[in-house]
Amino acid sequence: MESLFVGSLAKPSILPSFPAKVDLFSPSSGAQVLRFKERNNLDKQFGVPSISQKKFLLCQHVGARYTRLVALSRKGSDKCLVNAASGQPLESEPSKDPLNTLQGSLDAFYRFSRPHTVIGTVLSIISVSLLAVEKLSDFSPLFLTGMSEAIVAAFFMNIYIVGLNQLSDIDIDKVNKPYLPLASGEYSIKTAVTIIASFAIMSFWLGWIVGSGPLFCALFVSFVLGTAYSINVPLLRWKRFAFVAALCILAVRAVIVQLAFYLHIQSFVFGRPALFSKPVIFATAFMSFFSVVIALFKDIPDIVGDKIYGIRSFTVRLGQEKVFWICIALLQIAYLVAILVGMTASQNWSKVITIAGHILLASMLWSQAKSVDLGSKAAITSFYMFIWKLFYAEYFLIPFVR
Template identity: 70%
Template sequence: MESLLSSSSLLSAAGGLCWRKQNLKLHSLSEIRVLRCVSSKVVAKPKFRNSLVRPDGQEPSSLLLYSRHKPRFLVNATTGQPEAFEPKSSQKSLRDSLDAFYRFSRPHTVIGTVLSILSVSFLAVEKISDISPLLFTGILEAVVAALMMNIYIVGLNQLSDVEIDKVNKPYLPLASGEYSVKTGIAIVASFSIMSFWLGWIVGSWPLFWALFVSFILGTAYSIDLPFLRWKRFALVAAMCILSVRAIIVQIAFYLHIQTHVFGRPVMFTRPLIFATAFMSFFSVVIALFKDIPDIEGDKIFGIRSFSVTLGQKKVFWTCVSLLQMAYAVAILVGATSPFIWSKVISVVGHVILATTLWFRAQTVDLSSKNEITSCYMFIWKLFYAEYLLLPFLK
């Protein structure tokens, strides 16, 4: 039996893949056409089994071409059938699509939105009987509508910052080219429409106005139009984030549960006032800290963030100091609680968070973008932890 390849070789020339056709022989196949040139390093791996004899008695004639950085392709060259490139499996394509959407949605903001709504909703619980399917239905309505609006806001920001993200965040789908601009526009438009539609059919005015104000501020923050793109101005950008994260989320979603779900009159409780004040501090810290690792791209594209104007080190320690002040106030408020369980959880919990932040800040190398980014994500974890503590403050 004639062998599959009597003498074949792959040559790398000009970054491409070339076949020496004159040395190539295929059983009952006169020629092979190269359908695709692979610019990256490619390895040709014959798939031989049982000395080139398949169980069905036919000669195998397949080569598996794969790249270290590209999807795999299978070259089929069976007798009487033209060779063709088969794309990667649909399962892998689905996984890649989900991964791209996961990064597009900015998962740390999604987690923050879900935890904040859950925490604030439970602030409206006054008695055990309030914990019912009615409560969880109201929370689900708020969470789904808010997540859709969250994806609109972060998606619009990426659409407006494609060139900046190529420097600061090249892993994002629009910056990396995984998503086209048309795809990004379709996603943000769809999710904004669905968010408003859900808020309207639910019939809760606090929920609808929370979505509407978030939409207005999120659009003004990112979109590059005259008098807009407020992210260019450090103070205005911080106020936008504070308004959404600290005020709208706390008050509007609390009122959604208090008035729409439970049918109670509007009432601003001590825990709600504390949560709004504390998260105002935290939102300012997030607004300041998020620009520290992005200083390189912001300088290039003229974004005058506090990190650009004041320097990374000064902004970093300002953020740490603001959080320490907020934790000190939280400890004092927790110590005045009339409930012993609330007092213990609030005081001990905030002492642990403040101590952890202080020791974490001491280890950060401010000359390393990776370490600053890691610390920024740690700040978000503290943000999540605070929402876990808030319902225990009474």
């Protein structure tokens, strides 16, 4: 699992050379398939065994990465040792500066933690906690302590979930996300297992000593669904099934986060009846739309690796462009509903903020969507991060819905 092994094939010297670098992240694989067919036709002419299309794509990908490494090594030849002729790997001299070593470790953990998901988790808990606040005196040390306990416990569980997903997808990430620590080789499997096990234990330990039923329930359900989503054992690895994968993300991001963490503050911290107010119902419904969009959109930049390893996502089945515009349509419907909810607000300040805020977000979404180059993986990934920013912005608006 730690290395992507592709066997080499002997080739007569009279064969024409082929480019080592190929854009594997193109939304269409037509050019790659054509090149694959041309290569196999030439091989047949000279009696060379043909290779499968899957191995061809992987060979091209490895070749492209090696070309980039060699180019980088030439820029910093004073720090890199390269022996291409003897087949030795590219190695960097270890840093002797403790600060550089610490910085590198923190950077690797930062990427391993998938920070955009951590930010979303923290903002969502703060936002739904504020929905339980009814008067100014509710902003007490008790409230701040209860909210902080929920944030830390959820953060620990978030690291477990995203870490397990990377541990289960090492080979796929070598194609789709080679910058992640496991895919790049910065983390060994043993290191990743130690990290995710430690954070899972700390999450449950904190949830247990706090003694909040809703909080512990949120952690347990997130653990079960996150494990079933990623782990590669019989009957699990639900991410292989597009509809079930979307349901997992919806359950955690839309239902568990809104309802369980709200009840943690409302019932456990404040000791009030477990009643779901209009803002809580709105937040759950709106984030259900948003969670479906995130579940669909996250696979758009990863279509190449998903195709190679048999992940039947909606993007693989329907194509990038169709899924892209389905996501935009779902979000625009959600914003329209939010505007209508704002019109029914009992307070004028709530009405103005809710309507104006969602009109602004809907306009920004449409403006950005029209300019996205669906032929560029970098552009699609950048827009995916923009959707997460809209996700964050919504949690700033939710407490104003009254």
